[in-house]
Amino acid sequence: MTLLALAGCGRQAPPSDTLRLAIINDPIMNAPLSPDIGSVLINKIIFPGLMRPGDSTTTEPDLAASFEVSTNEREYTFALRPGVVWHDGTAFTSRDVKFTFDQILDPKSGTLQWSDFSIIDSVTTPDSLTVKFWLRSPFAPFLTLLGHNAGIIPAHAFQGRIADAVEFNRSRPIGTGPFQVAESVAGSYVVLRANPRYHGSPPRLSRIIVKIVPDVNAQVAQMLAGELDLVTLEPANLSGLGNDPDLRVDQVSVPQHYYVGFNQGIPRFRSPLVRRALTLAVDRQAIIDGVMKGSADYPQGTIPVALGEYYAADLPRIPYDTTAALALFAEAGWRRGQDGLLRDASGQAFGFTLLVDKGNPSREQAAVAVQQQLRAIGVSVTINTMEFASLVRDYVVPRRHEAYLIWWNTPLDPDQFSYYGTAQSNNDVLYSNRRADSLLARGRASLDPAVRRAAYHEFQAVEAEDPPVLLLYYPRELQVRRATLHGLPALGIRDALRHTEKFYFAAGGR
């Protein structure tokens, strides 16, 4: 009874200069380490990089004041912003930048960004406010990558391995961002307060509270209860929000493409005709409407619409057309037998096992939709649902997969050489197309946006003829925010959090 009596009193509306957001796990607050999404998000706030995303395809200086690129495009010289201090008051210098990249380039350090920056040959510091990067070859995504996950960490805060700095990583990180950690309670929350010495425009909020809420339904409930101000949700969770007038849902295009990948080491997937036929045979609009509740864009190639001018908007839409699909299958030597199954000349049926990771309703439902639609034209698909870790480790890495439903989540740059270039490190589908190779190489090597645009548009045209994967959709991120919260750039949450000093609550409060 006393407990119930307590229930009614003491509720205190937090001041509207505090933003409350949710992540699903305890973060490791050390930008180069960031092993999970929760860590990635909070580190965007605490640890700025040399650059940051401007809009969907531009990048702007952050800790850098300016930069120069040599004529051979392999030497980048950054003039650091003078007068920047770490949250503990120490001066930020070129030594910190070099230290951070030394960690990133050392596979033993425990950072996970080596593949982003393996293009770096060396980093030098001519003086305390100048950093030079020497690249092995010209590399267009470099600036975007500097503004992606490569937040700079303070050299003076570490002795030994940065992964062993538990105190720093868990409760007392030191960055240069607009908000600094004031309090961290394991499993509960991290309180960030505005950094009065921030190098950019002064933060408009006084605090950001990052709560750890592992369950998505609980996040929805906390939004409804007025205990969170900003979360990103899956389409399936939207209905739970009802039509709360205090909340707004923004749909933001993000640089992701979801697809069914076919292992092209297996002969029957090697034929471009077969991959085109499979694409035509799947009703992707139905998946977008049914599974994604409309919050996704119809796909063209592997470069999503979020990449703005690099997306080839003028290419003809690849429709859902089972007749055309069967014609292509026939051309490739697969015809429907008595039992309705597609068979080759020797009588072997066309079928495969589709791997999908467990636990995400959108992906599991999309896999079932693909299975049903392909069955309708005589392709038998067996779905094998497993944990993501097992899918990657036991199937994709040893190339034991036939087909899998997966996605890439990229920086805001169209470079996909490592994903779809012949024999490249992330080309898990073993796609190989000479023309695509040379276009992707040209696109990543040129710093001229016009040259890049032409290369990537042509690459998407090549993909229409020889699709590397069966594109399903480009998801839009569903950002649910309190209606009074403003100042977020129209970017995915990962990139938007590089701009938290601009966030504010409009008058009217809660």
Next chain:
Amino acid sequence: MIRRLVGRAAQGLLVLWAVTTATFVLIHAAPGGPAVLADPKLSPVERAAIESRLGLDRSLGVQYLRWHGRLLTGDLGDSFLYQTPTLATVLGRLPNTLLLVTTALVVAILIAVPVGLAVGQRPGGPFDRIVGVVNFTALAIPPFWFGIVGILLLAARWRVLPAGGMMTPGMPADLVDRLRHLVLPAAVLALPLAAELIRYLRNAVAATLEASHLPPARARGLAGSAILTRHVLRNALLPLLTAIGLQVPLLVGGAAVTETVFAWPGMGRLGVEAALGRDYPLVMAIALVVAATVVVANFGLDLLAGWADPRIRSRR
């Protein structure tokens, strides 16, 4: 008495060893691997570096012996996910779980004892039937459902209680605030537990009332209430304690779901994260701490049982 204590301690150690061994076998037999290795972008070099750092490049036998060897020095290794010493991580969460579980247990006992005594005196009566239906419902509905409905009504719609967490973040420590956060999760845990205890108590009371030693007590002219407390409750206490003992592991396990729904920073939730992420050292540490908690709790209940029933004390 001392011999008995030593015997129980040895038994407890054996249980702990069996639990850690079973956990080790199960977690490695489960498909999948550590989530820290799940990034498809990892290069083979990075993958190998991580495996060697985590000791995953050794054979399972070596990993098993190493773990138990380090246990003797009190070192349970570092969590893969948290990159912190596991024992400290788990022990940091243990008080939160104990607070939740103990509160739920106390609430459940406070509900179960009067209700159980009342229905046990008139089994088959109208009150017994009503309680039976309520009980059945409470046991049949999964706790997370209660949790979500409770949050949606009390937190989201009426806004009388917080939706989750242990305290309002960024506010100075405040007892009222802590209690408000405790109400919903503790109630969700206590409800099915109370139902379970009422069932045990009802049957025990009914059986005692039929037992032969009561008519003499009545004949001695003892009042009804005295009979109830001195004879009936005392006799029914033993099955109640046994029932609580059986519930403790379930309670700690059930707390995992409740803790997740209410974003309660407890050990159960940590265990779920550890198991899903195949964080082997963390899973092992949690198994050990949970098993130790249960062993200690049962030991305590045993002592209580000895107090409640002198026959148990003298048996050994």
